[in-house]
Amino acid sequence: GENVEQHPSTLSVQEGDSAVIKCTYSDSASNYFPWYKQELGKGPQLIIDIRSNVGEKKDQRIAVTLNKTAKHFSLHITETQPEDSAVYFCAATTAQKLVFGQGTRLTINP
Amino acid sequence: NAGVTQTPKFRILKIGQSMTLQCAQDMNHNYMYWYRQDPGMGLKLIYYSVGAGITDKGEVPNGYNVSRSTTEDFPLRLELAAPSQTSVYFCASSVLAGGLQTQYFGPGTRLLVL
Numbered sequence: 001g002e003n004v005e006q007h008p009s010t011l012s013v014q015e016g017d018s019a020v021i022k023c024t025y026s027d028s029a030s031n032y033f034p035w036y037k038q039e040l041g042k043g044p045q046l047i048i049d050i051r052s053n054v055g056e057k058k059d060q061r062i063a064v065t066l067n068k069t070a071k072h073f074s075l076h077i078t079e080t081q082p083e084d085s086a087v088y089f090c091a092a093t094t095a096q097k098l099v100f101g102q103g104t105r106l107t108i109n110p
Numbered sequence: 111n112a113g114v115t116q117t118p119k120f121r122i123l124k125i126g127q128s129m130t131l132q133c134a135q136d137m138n139h140n141y142m143y144w145y146r147q148d149p150g151m152g153l154k155l156i157y158y159s160v161g162a163g164i165t166d167k168g169e170v171p172n173g174y175n176v177s178r179s180t181t182e183d184f185p186l187r188l189e190l191a192a193p194s195q196t197s198v199y200f201c202a203s204s205v206l207a208g209g210l211q212t213q214y215f216g217p218g219t220r221l222l223v224l
Contacts, residue, residue, distance in 0.1 A: 006152075032210045043114075043200050043215030044153070051210065089152060096141065096160060096206070097168070098213060102152040 002027040004092050006101025014109050019080055021104045023090035024072040030092040033073045035064060038087045038103075047088075048075070080108045111136050114216035116201050122222045123191040131186040131219050133201030141204045141211065142184040144168075144176065146197040147218075153200065159184055191223045 003026040013019045025033075031052040036044035050057045050064045050073065057064050061080075066073040077084055085108045091098040117132045135142065140161045145153040155168030159178040173195060175187040184203075188195060199219045204211040 034212065036215075041218075043202075043217050045215065046212050049210075049212065093211065096211075097143075097155060097158060098211075100153045103150075 002030055002092055002094070002099040004090060004099050004101040006090050006104060008104060009102065010105045010107070012107045012109060013080055015080055015082060017080055019077045019084070019106055021075045021088055021090070021106070022072060023074070023092075023101050024070075025092040025099075026071065027092070027094060028068075028071065029094045032093050033064070033066060034091050034093075034098070035075050036089045036091065036100075038089065040086075044089055077106075082108050082110065084108050113137065114201055114203055114214050116199075116216035116219050118219060119217070120220045120222075122224060123188075124224060125191060125193065127191050128187070128189050129191070129221075131188070131199055131201075131221075133184045133186065133216060134182050135184075135201075135203040135214070136182065137203060137205070137214065138181060139203035139205045139214075140181070141206065141213075142178065143202040143204075143213065144174070144184070144186045145200045145202065146170065146195075147200060148197050156186065156199075188221075193223050195221065196223045197221060 034049035037047045038044040063076040090101040114135045143158040144156040157176040159165045201216045202213040204213040
């Protein structure tokens with residue numbers, strides 16, 4: 001089955017700097033890659049996603065890139081702000097089930 | 111829409127007790143899921159359902175049971191609670207569209223087994 005590895009497990013950046021979180025997946029049949037943000041005490045919330053037929057997608061300060069050949073995808077957050085502090089999860093799926101990475105705790109330092 | 115709702119928010123159980131975690135969604139989603147999240151860890155799938163009357167095991171189903179009698183509700187039953195079941199439980203729902211799905215999560219139920 002699918003296996004998703006996520007790095008780093010923790011990431012600390014200065015406010016205004018960029019943050020990058022990387023994930024690799026094992027199943028070449030996976031065709032959908034969402035990213036979720038989880039704030040303290042809340043459930044995960046989708047922030048951006050990408051299909052396997054797209055190499056890059058951007059939404060304001062957030063972007064996701066996908067390299068199907070290497071089987072890895074990344075989340076890029078530019079001009080980080082204090083409200084970006086949270087745990088971020090990547091996931092991959094072929095159909096009914098999502099397989100999640102282990103999560104990255106992002107801390108934005110003022 | 112209320113989205114995905116879960117009750118209770120927090121519960122303490124004694125070893126051996128049983129309880130049902132409630133989950134409901136009002137988005138008419140076919141797919142529903144139960145995950146557990148241990149401290150500092152990712153989400154592990156317990157059970158999922160692709161429609162009323164259909165359920166299937168996920169990665170960590172032992173010690174749990176589910177039922178799906180309606181599209182809206184997907185309760186998770188814990189029989190003979192054990193300390194290893196101390197966790198935060200999330201319910202999610204989704205609809206499969208164009209081969210893709212976005213899962214919407216509830217706020218979670220924090221369970222402590224002592």
